[in-house]
Structure formats: structure tokens, C-alpha cells
Amino acid sequence: MALKRMDNVGIVVEDLGAAIDFFRELGLEFEGRATIEGEWAGRVTGLGDQHAEIAMMRTPDGHSRLELSRFLTPPVVADHRNAPVNALGYLRVMFTVDDIDDTLERLRTHGAQLVGKVVQYKDVYRLCYIRGPEGLLIGLAQELS
DSSP states (O other), rough: OOOOOOOOOOOSSSHHHHHHHOOOOEEEEEEEEEEEEEHHHHHHHSSSEEEEEEEEEETTSSEEEEEEEEEEEEEOOOOOTOOOOSSSOOOOEEEEEOOHHHHHHHHTTTTTTEEEEEETTTTTEEEEEEEGGOOOOOEEEEEOO
């Protein structure tokens, strides 16, 4: 059997509303919000009796999603939000945007901060990393065609 698709990337946050607002401003579409709890959920995650609020955000092309989660129980046990770019593990999500300068300007109103500089890779991309809500590391790429 072949892999069909990547369904979503999960990001755990403390302030679900602020994260939804940030990713909406970036251009993701809000699909919905739900509470996930109960014994069945704990069996999937291995967390036992868990209670979480989630929001699903979809990219405009409809092919990718972010699942934003806020855990009420059990409490969050680790914090990787300030890890450097070369830290082990899942670290960032990269989005392609039409205009990197306009996107940065809009996201700054939601607390985004440029990590380094906006750079150009050959005649192919303009790229940068930003810290978004709660220090989340996000990559932005603008195709130069």
C-alpha cells in the first residue's frame, strides 16, 4: 500500500485564540474548533485521561493542514519554542507566500519577529525564519519566477 498524503502537522500552544488569529493572518483557513477528550483519545496519544482543545487550519490550496492543540490535561511537559534552528526534532513549518515583505508586515501586528534576515537564494526564492505566537519557528518562502 502506498502513502496517500500527509494529513496535518500538530502544534501545541498555550493561547489557541492567538494562534488561530496568527495563522489566519498568514492565510490559512479556519476549518473548525473542537474539544478532544476521553479514554479513546488517551489510547491514541498514550497520555491517558487527556482533555485538549484543537483547531484545524487549512492551506488555501486545500492540501495541507495545521492542527493547533491546547492541552488542559495532562499539563504540557516540555517546551521547545526557543530551540535554535539546528535543534533535534520537529522544529518549523515552511509556508510559500506571494509577497514576503507584505506577509512580514502583517504578521508583525501579531507579534512575529524576524529571526535573522530575509535572504535571496539564487534567482529562486527569498527566504526567512520568523518567531510567531509563543515563539513558534516558522519559515516563509517567496518564489521568484
